[in-house]
Amino acid sequence: xxxxxxxxxxxxxxxxxxxxxxxxxxxxxxxxxxxxxxxxxxxxxxxxxxxxxxxxxxxxxxxxxxxxxxxxxxxxxxxxxxxxxxxxxxxxxxxxxxxxxxxxxxxxxxxxxxxxxxxxxxxxxxxxxxxxxxxxxxxxxxxxxxxxxxxxxxxxxxxxxxxxxxxxxxxxxxxxxxxxxxxxxxxxxxxxxxxxxxxxxxxxxxxxxxxxxxxxxxxxxxxxxxxxxxxxxxxxxxxxxxxxxxxxxxxxxxxxxxxxxxxxxxxxxxxxxxxxxxxxxxxxxxxxxxxxxxxxxxxxxxxxxxxxxxxxxxxxxxxxxxxxxxxxxxxxxxxxxxxxxxxxxxxxxxxxxxxxxxxxxxxx
Amino acid sequence: xxxxxxxxxxxxxxxxxxxxxxxxxxxxxxxxxxxxxxxxxxxxxxxxxxxxxxxxxxxxxxxxxxxxxxxxxxxxxxxxxxxxxxxxxxxxxxxxxxxxxxxxxxxxxxxxxxxxxxxxxxxxxxxxxxxxxxxxxxxxxxxxxxxxxxxxxxxxxxxxxxxxxxxxxxxxxxxxxxxxxxxxxxxxxxxxxxxxxxxxxxxxxxxxxxxxxxxxxxxxxxxxxxxxxxxxxxxxxxxxxxxxxxxxxxxxxxx
Numbered sequence: 001x002x003x004x005x006x007x008x009x010x011x012x013x014x015x016x017x018x019x020x021x022x023x024x025x026x027x028x029x030x031x032x033x034x035x036x037x038x039x040x041x042x043x044x045x046x047x048x049x050x051x052x053x054x055x056x057x058x059x060x061x062x063x064x065x066x067x068x069x070x071x072x073x074x075x076x077x078x079x080x081x082x083x084x085x086x087x088x089x090x091x092x093x094x095x096x097x098x099x100x101x102x103x104x105x106x107x108x109x110x111x112x113x114x115x116x117x118x119x120x121x122x123x124x125x126x127x128x129x130x131x132x133x134x135x136x137x138x139x140x141x142x143x144x145x146x147x148x149x150x151x152x153x154x155x156x157x158x159x160x161x162x163x164x165x166x167x168x169x170x171x172x173x174x175x176x177x178x179x180x181x182x183x184x185x186x187x188x189x190x191x192x193x194x195x196x197x198x199x200x201x202x203x204x205x206x207x208x209x210x211x212x213x214x215x216x217x218x219x220x221x222x223x224x225x226x227x228x229x230x231x232x233x234x235x236x237x238x239x240x241x242x243x244x245x246x247x248x249x250x251x252x253x254x255x256x257x258x259x260x261x262x263x264x265x266x267x268x269x270x271x272x273x274x275x276x277x278x279x280x281x282x283x284x285x286x287x288x289x290x291x292x293x294x295x296x297x298x299x300x301x302x303x304x305x306x307x308x309x310x311x312x313x314x315x316x317x318x319x320x321x322x323x324x325x326x327x328x329x330x331x332x333x334x335x336x337x338x339x340x341x342x343x344x345x346x347x348x349x350x351x352x353x354x355x356x357x358x359x360x361x362x363x364x
Numbered sequence: 365x366x367x368x369x370x371x372x373x374x375x376x377x378x379x380x381x382x383x384x385x386x387x388x389x390x391x392x393x394x395x396x397x398x399x400x401x402x403x404x405x406x407x408x409x410x411x412x413x414x415x416x417x418x419x420x421x422x423x424x425x426x427x428x429x430x431x432x433x434x435x436x437x438x439x440x441x442x443x444x445x446x447x448x449x450x451x452x453x454x455x456x457x458x459x460x461x462x463x464x465x466x467x468x469x470x471x472x473x474x475x476x477x478x479x480x481x482x483x484x485x486x487x488x489x490x491x492x493x494x495x496x497x498x499x500x501x502x503x504x505x506x507x508x509x510x511x512x513x514x515x516x517x518x519x520x521x522x523x524x525x526x527x528x529x530x531x532x533x534x535x536x537x538x539x540x541x542x543x544x545x546x547x548x549x550x551x552x553x554x555x556x557x558x559x560x561x562x563x564x565x566x567x568x569x570x571x572x573x574x575x576x577x578x579x580x581x582x583x584x585x586x587x588x589x590x591x592x593x594x595x596x597x598x599x600x601x602x603x604x605x606x607x608x609x610x611x612x613x614x615x616x617x618x619x
Contacts, residue, residue: 003473010470014459021458201454206510208420209448210471211440 007212011220019228025190029228033182033236037243040174050078051134054087054099059106066108070141071100077137091124098123098134110146168246168331175240176326177299179233183258184290184319186229187265188272192286195221195273204363214363222266229262230255237330248333254326257339260346261322267353274361293319321345367395371431371518371549372417378425379412386412388573389426394518399540399550401564403557409573410553411451411522417551418448418520431517444472447511449504451522455495461506462491465513472514485509485539501532505539512543519543521552525559530605531614537562558605 019025055071057064072079080087080096087099099122107115121138123131144157198204207214233255241247268289276282296303296310297319303311314320325342328334336343372394379387387409394400402410415421417428419439428435430442455464462478469476482488485505490498498506504524511519521540525533533556540563543550554560560567561581568578577584 018458203454206453211444212471
């Protein structure tokens with residue numbers, strides 16, 4: 001028994017070593033997800049975008065300066081000062097949500113008073129929604145400024161009170177999705193390509209020439225990939241946390257899900273690698289399995305954004321189950337009672353792939 | 365033709381692929397310590413015969429024993445005692461030669477001395493290189509080193525010099541002679557006659573899945589001459605390969 005374990009152990013260590021030294025494999029399974037995460041983390045899609053407002057101050061007096069500084073302090077607005085011509089050109093290019101013109105001789109006085117002049121705002125048809133929001137914000141700033149002028153005291157019209165709450169940004173949505181995606185890619189691709197290559201070059205056949213059954217090698221490959229998947233999930237989760245992802249649930253549950261997911265996808269990978277005679281056969285099938293799930297299982301964007309029927313179909317994909325469960329645990333701290341369905345779904349996929357993989361497997 | 369102390373006994377071996385009888389009743393014995401060659405044109409059944417005896421391919425008919433063990437009933441035990449160099453075998457790309465030999469040792473439950481094994485095939489300076497960086501001759505020599513990890517009773521070499529240049533081939537001949545001197549039994553296949561003549565104690569010539577002649581190279585040549593054979597052109601005392609080696613030297617060109 002210990003002798004058998006020894007053989008397994010040496011093959012396991014060798015498999016891990018080979019993976020780490022295989023630059024392509026490391027790039028695709030470690031760095032690619034990391035890069036995707038970094039890019040999306042920096043872009044920070046989900047955040048409420050700031051509105052860029054052009055300001056053409058043709059009055060250049062104390063009133064216009066006061067308004068300019070009040071606008072500058074308003075959160076959600078970024079003010080660009082410039083000539084009306086330049087700012088309108090920027091608006092036409094889509095770089096401004098709206099352009100505000102303060103006419104010459106403008107004073108901050110209520111409508112109807114002497115010297116009252118309206119401000120003019122320009123919006124673009126192309127960004128109608130953003131323009132409207134920007135104009136509303138400007139209106140509110142002016143109104144607030146007028147109140148202060150009128151009554152002499154800068155009391156706010158609306159008092160805002162913040163209630164504590166989780167603010168889930170896009171990065172919070174993305175990181176669990178990337179974790180799921182990575183587990184899938186590692187399982188399907190690193191195995192489908194690496195193993196089929198061993199088969200094709202005769203490396204596996206050379207193992208047949210020894211008294212050790214090649215199933216030891218298979219077991220070592222599967223276990224080393226499982227461990228690599230776990231390390232990878234930990235690294236990506238760590239990077240996610242440094243981006244401000246909120247990890248509400250337990251890391252142990254995340255890792256357990258990664259193991260379950262890896263078993264399913266490794267099963268698929270070995271199914272493909274075991275069936276295929278060469279890389280030309282393995283590549284299209286591996287892509288056929290992973291590409292649809294990459295985009296339809298809610299890794300990058302919520303499945304709710306898809307047409308109804310597509311949501312129904314993609315609900316049952318293994319990566320959908322994995323992503324849902326990871327998201328529930330990481331974002332909401334869900335326990336087994338919440339992710340039970342997903343776990344069962346994954347387990348069923350695990351059984352299905354195991355049966356198919358063992359049927360399709362050929363050593364040569 | 366029974367031999368004293370046979371280490372390999374093949375009896376009426378048969379293998380068919382569909383209607384093709386790849387090996388059709390092959391019988392021979394190999395004595396411990398000899399270099400035995402199986403010669404023949406491509407498709408003669410050399411490799412199939414070898415692989416059945418190695419336990420790498422199921423035996424359709426007949427039997428084979430290696431070191432007293434029946435191959436069909438216990439291929440693993442046979443594999444533990446033999447060393448196999450496959451015609452085209454690859455090794456894991458990401459491991460270096462030393463790591464590969466240690467790993468292969470573990471597959472036989474033995475602790476190897478990789479430095480010694482590499483020295484035996486004159487690859488000491490490549491101990492930390494990967495297989496893909498080796499030349500053709502070096503790859504073949506490494507493949508022999510990997511077949512030696514378990515200090516096998518019998519070493520099977522399938523076309524060990526095919527595709528090598530004359531220098532690398534002669535170098536490998538030296539390695540194989542060395543194996544014989546250290547007491548290994550060697551069974552090799554080849555389609556180079558001068559190689560068989562130089563290396564083998566006895567050769568079996570196969571054609572169409574059958575053995576058509578089996579004796580020592582000298583005996584085979586003698587019997588041919590005895591039947592009145594003469595070459596149309598009288599053999600000179602040197603041939604073109606001798607000229608080539610004379611002009612280009614014995615040193616290996618593989619770095």
